[in-house]
Amino acid sequence: MTTATKSSSKPKIESKKLIVVDDTPIDQQIEHLIRTHKELNITRHRDANLKLKQGADHDGAKLLPEASRKRLEDGGIDLSKGYPEVPDRNDIPVFVDQAYAIRDYDVSFDDRAKHADPEKKALFGAAKEVINLTDKVGTEIVGLQLENLTDQQKDELALLVAERVVVFFRDQKLSPQAQWDLGDYFGNVEKHPQVPHVTGLPGATVIWNDYKIQKGLDLNYSNINMSNWDSVRHLPLGNNAWHSDLVHERQPAGYTHLHLDTIPETGGDTMWASGYAAYDKLSDNFKKFLDGKEAVYISAHSYLDRKDPLGGTKRVERIHPIIRTHPATGWKSLFVNRGMTKRIVGVSPIESDLILNFLFDIYEKNADIQVRFKWRNTKPGYGTSAIWDNRISTHRNVWDHEGKSPRHGTRVTSLAEKPYFDPESKSQREALGLPLKKWE
Template sequence: MSKIETSILVEAKEPDTETLLVLNDIPLDEQVEGLIRNHKELNITRHRSEKLALSSGPDPTGLKILPASSRQRFEESGIDVSRGYPEVPDRSQIPVFVDQAFAIRNYDLPYTERGKNADKDKKSLFGAATEVINLTKNVGTEIVGLQLENLTDQQKDELALLIAERVVVFFRDQKLSPKTQRKLGEYWGHVEVHPQTPQVPDLPGVTVIWNDYKIKQGMNLNYSNNNLGNWDATKNPAIGNQVWHADLVHERQPAGYTHLHLDAIPGVGGDTIWASGYAAYDKLSDEFKQLLDGKEAVYISAHGYLDRDDPFSGPKKVERVHPIVRTHPATGWKYLFVNRAMTRRIVGFSPVESDLILNYLFDVYEKNADIQVRFKWSNTKTGYGTSAIWDNRIAQHRAVWDHEGKDARHGTRVTSLAEKPYFDPDSKSQRESLGKYLHKWE
């Protein structure tokens, strides 16, 4: 036994009860970490709003409710789920202290922007499609007649550019294995392996999007509370993924291209909405843009961790500072990089000033319907799935939980980390670059 293990004694008093006895021969932070890693009821390592204490490894209980279409996809892909589903990361690998979480990938990752030198006309990609449909003027494109698993590298590069321009691109009727999904993510960047999120067995980096499973495990998601975080995310927990957000903004190199593939889709409901950061920036007056250009904000993690020096002070978030206006390396366009769930404050502003400005910027994203697209995931072929691939740098998104879990909704997600955020003062906005009209406020 290790020193930590021998300092934690579990003494049985009655059947099905335990008493934890902590010895004082090692530092307090090590004792706390040992307790959390060895006692599953101490669920500080799980998302606060979900209050789940999942057991490590493949979960047999999840397998019992796995949708038939999802299981068929796994079987056709040669993925063994016989031991259980999903696979929950081992508690020994989950960060306990905020410094441990901050240290994950706290170094430069090599990154190549695949869309930067792609053919701007996208002849290879569009030429192989049977139809290309822009779902709105400003955001969202659907490509018909292509299978993602068959794309050439040239088509992947052109797709990356298209996503960077249109924010999110959709593909219905896809036969796509999770392994191929991960391989595509690896082409676009460093695939993020989340230390806490349930994943497809033996496929780290392919995370599971499945609220039905979390509800079965005790997550309190219902008709009344599923949107509360969209009013005030600091006071109301973000349960599930219904609050407007962008993924992994606390990373040293935040999320770039994210690919969600749904293999179980409600007949009605369960849509997802995306909003464009390019267009949000262009909604601002020139004076306001000048105020924000070059400013930085503090971005936080979705999960909370303990402070090693004060472990009983409550959960703390990983914090990282990035530009509040970023420049996209593929398009060269400026975009507004904020989201209600995980942007904490603007550096250098008073708390009151920061809150006023940020809440307005959140509203710009959330209340302008002309910079959003709402997508219905339905297929046209039985036994196929639908994919959405978006650029997390320039998008906020949120799910719509109107089906209330009555129909199964299950999918797998792969996120590729992109460049370290930067702001180029010589870059232009999207509308400025495209020669579109920009209102001059009197």
Template sequence: MATNVATIQTLKKDSKDEGDLKFDQVFDQNAPFSAQIEHLVRSDRHLSITRAGKAPGLNPGPDPEGLKILPEAAKKRLVEGGVDISKGYPQVPDRAKIPVFVDEAYAIRNEDYPYIERGANADPEKKSLFSAAKSVTNLTKHIGTEVTGLQLKDLTDKQKDELALLVEQRGVVFFRNQKLPPKVQRDLGDYWGQVEVHPQTAQVPGLPGITVIWMDYFRQKGLDINYKNNNFGNFDIVKFGSNGTQIWHTDLVHEHQPAGITHLHLDSIPDVGGDTIWASGYAAYDKLSEEFKKFLDGKKAVYVSAHSYLDRDDPLGGLKKVERIHPLVRTHPATGWKFLFVNRSMTKRIVGLTPVESDLILNYLFDVYEKNADVQVRWNWKSDPGYGTSAIWDNRSTQHKSVWDHEGIEARHGTRVTSLAEVPFFDPKSKSQREALGLPISQEN
């Protein structure tokens, strides 16, 4: 719902919803205008600014209505993992704690914090991890590895380090048939970095930092997604926006220290469909000509948040996103390889170029990620009955998108933990993946 003068006047005169505070009860007429706007946004559940348009009618706290549709497999995992869902599920953040103004959102985690790159400490041969596994299988040449025969909850610290390095080299690593309590999932995330606690997304009750991935729930709350519209954003994200996670994206690129390792565990999986696709930023970079690489190396771009906020100095002037500047080509701190750090959803422009030049180049770079099947892997989550499946990926050097072909006919529910990583950097002495591995690099005439 757009915030404008007409909206304010209407709510001031006509608010009759008993679930909302009346305008005069909320507003101090002598308060600054921005403070009055903030009170209105926080008190009227119909205003969706603090929900970024997704299910604006959510009420804070554990949701009893969500519990009614929670899949049995998810309920069993949560209860056995010690999660109290007696009051409802999921836990919806308190609107009073969600940033309204863009400066508030920008200030979250705006300082450097210590980060240990676990993969840099790992045995390059990964003997501890590989010896404990039944099999380790690369699914494609450039991205994706499946590990069988071990449980993530039983990993030693040495194995966690080696797994981090495997994830950072292969982009994404998969584990079927897992028994994984939510708290153990978060503990793994804590080991790999600072777990991001999102101020807007639904969480597992009592475990902040574990985001609930459950499209069925948001559809129940009013999210408009269907067979025809779920993929529109891949054609034009600015015009059509995003109705879910079906748009190619990289998470949390607007952070001062963006996402590193992310771990999604699905405990409720459709019999057919509901896959996820990843693409490698290492391989995408190596698709470029050597001259184009030289042009891009050292360039920076503006990256924006998925959620939108108000401008405190101009609250009626439209929604704003958090913006941060990072290198367009980054160097990975564990592998030392260069990778292309762009995504269609949240890369706004290249610094130093005209808007036309920037759009032309970025759209080509988006296409390099999205249209080259040989840099991608598609994963089907199916596990044996009673078990879940985990995907652990490097959110720096990959993009991903989900496939909503099951259309909610069968349940799909999971939990996600994201560990934040280093301040992005580019080392001009670093090599591309193919260069580092001694693979052929074609030269244009």
């Protein structure tokens, strides 16, 4: 019998590296990276070069113009914490499904304009003067303080805005909180998930291009208006493209209130155009074609697609009627804007582009349906307010002062109803008995 000889040598064990496989889904890894890496731009803002950090900005507070600083401090804003304030990175959507989910449900809305006295006796009776700046759009109220309006006057103001598109108040002493409260009275205040707001007051958005330029926004004389020719190839910069606010929302913006507390000596105007008047520029046959049609409306901000996070960005898209009926006036309005109306549902892409570009031009090229407002006050240390209805208008800033003098303000937007089209509603001119051209 043969006995096996046992080796006295120890077996050789090869050294191997421990490999840890991260089986966390790739979308969660990307979201974690974006939220935690300081060099990544969480805001995914349309102003591509703009880099904002979360929290209140101490450097920004140092840049504040003196008039703005005084208004904010008088209004109880603690600027020692910094200014403005960018939402926490954990609250800013990374993926488009997160952006959809923010307000993807119905919210009750009661348009205060429907409760107003049609003759507006309380509002007009208390004013020193009521000035219509043009025939179709824009009214200035003289001698009233927005902070002191009664509820009845607020209701009548809402109706006036619904009829005149935009209403102006110069020489206002108005705190950001009082501005927010008025917006809350008019509707559901929108708290923007990305953009800077007044420190401690989400929903009071800061309008301050000078600050954005300090943070990397490339805004200059050569590129400022390029998106008004092609908003796809040239993204809007500094609110200078014709647009309506928040059209991608399930319930888009109704009343918006912009208050400027620092105003350039020359320039820095804002323009508005009437959607009622734009609709009435169309021929009867073209109105019939558009009545009942719908379009896709997109968000200003872009997000990643969770299913394809490396495949580029996407935007929130909603479908709304091209012609919408205002619930208070009952008038039809052309509801499109160059920056955020993507395509018409039910027609070919070529037809959609041709029709939409024509409709954008209706708004932008008819000076008789526009108003251009100069923000200047008559009293030092006061601000000026504009309140407009996004359901029946488009607007744009005019950056002609090129930042040579400061411009700062705060904006509060109230979300309204889901857009709808009532086939029994009338156009403004039809309702008022004004003549319309009959094309042969």
